[in-house]
Amino acid sequence: MAENMTDIKSVEEKCKKLWEKEGVYRFNPKTKKKIYSIDTPPPTVSGRMHIGHAFSYSQSDFIARFMRMNGNEVFYPFGTDDNGLPTERLVEKSKGVKSKDMPREEFIKMCMNFLKEELPVFVQDWKNIGISCDWNLRYSTIDDESRKISQWSFLDLYKKKRVYRKDAPAMWCPECRTGVAQVEVQDKEINSFFNDIIFKIGKENVKVATTRPELLPACVAVFYHPEDERYKKYKGKNARVPLFNFEVPVKEDKRVDRKKGTGIVMCCTFGDQTDMEWQKAYNLPIKMAISANGKMTSIAGKYSDKNIKEARKEIIEDLKNAGLLTSSVPIKHFVNVHERCGTEIEFVKSKQWFVKYLDLKSDLLKWGKELNWHPEFMKHRYDNWVKGLQWDWLISNQRYFGVPFPIWYCKDCDEVILAKENQLPVEPTMDKLPVSKCPKCNSKNIIPETDVLNTWFTSSMSPQLATRSVKDESLKKKLFPMSLRPQAHEIISFWLFNTMVKSRLHFGKNPWKDVAISGFVTLKGEKMSKSKGNVISPQEVLEKYGADALRYWAASSKLGEDFDYQEKDLVTGKKLVTKLLNASRFIFMNLDGYKGEKPKKLEPLDDLFLKRLNSIVKSSTENFSSYEYSKAKSDIENFFWKDFCDNYLELIKKRIYKGEKDKKLSAQYTLHKSLLIILKLFAPIIPFITEEIYQEHYRKNEKINSIHLTEWPEFEKEKDSSDFDLLINNLSFIRQEKSKRHIPLNAPIKQFTTPDSKIILKNYKEDFESASGAESINQGNFHTQFAEDNA
């Protein structure tokens, strides 16, 4: 059996093969059991599994495995999110290409081929840590079935009037050349200059501070605060924009911060969100200085066609030369960047599709309340996100690789033409039109939508993606809403939220009953991230300590709690695995010839120990049921190591070596039985080693193919087992005395006096004597008398 890493590796390989061959985790659609269904968010295919994945997916797996053993038929599919922008970026990076430089079709092909190669490697990491998904229920968010569901979702929302297309300023990434949703935007601190630029109002010079002088050609007004005494006199006047030499109105607005810059701000459509609010509020003209490809537009005059940074530099230079720049101070400030590529976000006016949900805020709060949150406080994150929503959900991306919109437009009257449901999945750029002419104007001039749906639009259908292979309607009903959504907390605001939106809009139901939110792994208190360079590779941990140790480590942290990574926790996990092996070896060494027979009468100590075990089964069952796997883990571990190995085994050692027939049998029976129960309790956390021991010693008798398919141990009403503590107290006293006097722990004691002598002598005399070395036990205060004390 396994004693070192090579053996642990071979145990892992053996188990993985067995599980696959025997279909241990396969969902049985014909089951009579209660169904427990899990909607794990499919991980994004971008490089390898990281430690946060290992942490959070292990935690879900503890629950899945417990539920499976505890009488449920577990529906636990595995998906990969390999759709859209993240995959495009990954392919572009690893193949050194740019999607926009090649034909659409060719790039899509390249992505698909890339995924075909990478997916098995990617998924293998999850198998390696022992995730007990049904690997036959695999799905990818870009495959045909998922496209179908995603496109159906769009058609359904269209019919429900929940999607709309609008020409609107939308957040735009000039690098990716696509619209960007609120959730895809991040903060980034950048170095910039705060420039004081001279505008002319009448004959006076007025300084306006800006970090973005390249937007001067798009200036439509300047604002000051209505209570700012410095500028009140300019009310109603016009200001002349430097270099570009046109006039804009001077206006007052409370949104101006008097303390910032010079207290006068220029409003350019579309510099930032406030600019857009002002544009709307004062009905200002719309001027676009930046185009969709990140270049200056024609209104920038001689700067047109230059990219943003060049234009900024040249304009600053020209202002300086004209004496219109009074100061230029370097500052650090935060800007919005596209999280996928780090490029600064611009606002560009274009036609985009949106899902309308701003009107549902109060409903969304109500629906969020209906979920059972574990831990409860994570609900706040959801609530905060909902309350802070300002935009409808932008779902169109101007990209190649993704699920296409299932629509065409009439070029003459702009009518939207929907695909037929039985056409799905559809590729409008290639597939046949559902109509021969525009139903509204009879034009034959029909063009396909070339945009693709945003990744989240598809992945927010995860309950439907997960259950898509189930065709039986009555079974489907049992699977949805799903029992559990496990996930990490940083994706509450989009994945969980968007899935809620879709589920309610399509089906009028919550997508799940329970939500279990994992914390994340920190290193010295900080979140691990590639950019900080403080990442731990789970593959290396696995190599060094094995999957059980990794899972043991993940089980040390409660749901929702961040957990600081310490290598020594892995060491502890590995030690536990070794200890289990050693204890099993000892037990089966002494079970030679034992055939599972029951003694006529249990020895009092054995009976006492089984009572103890019963109470651990009870508490672990309760803890696992309420997703408190970390509590269960530490209880079981403590019981196994302290009560079972250090004390019970010591107490019965002599009896099992050379006890009388029935007394020995009683110990053998107890050992055989309790080890199996302990293995079962540990099985959800450390599935490999428990399986190994089970296969070797129990499978033949139990006649069940895998420990993970055996029934969770039952428990009875709790019974008094306080004698066990009493025995340990007495042993402990003796050990302490021996330790104080530097006497070997197995040394005999001439006489031991204890206040508990009656109980010990009545029921546990021989076992206690053999473990303590006491030659006689008498009533009295705690005292030990050794042979040499006689002198």
Next chain:
RNA sequence: GGUCCUAUAGUCCAACGGCUAAGAUAUCUCGUUUACACCGAGAAGACCAAGGUUCGAUUCCUUGUAGGACCACCA
């Protein structure tokens, strides 16, 4: 700026308002016993601060301090 989480031995963490504050790891001492030195026994070591509620607070409340996260703003 808003919201949330956390604060306990060197480190990582646990504990219905009530006995000596648990465990892991590191440290020190002892032990080589027919499973295990990846072991056993023992020792030493901690409740962020100030108020409040209470017979009693590490635990509940308030404020502060520190760390972290999410969101918003950022001319």
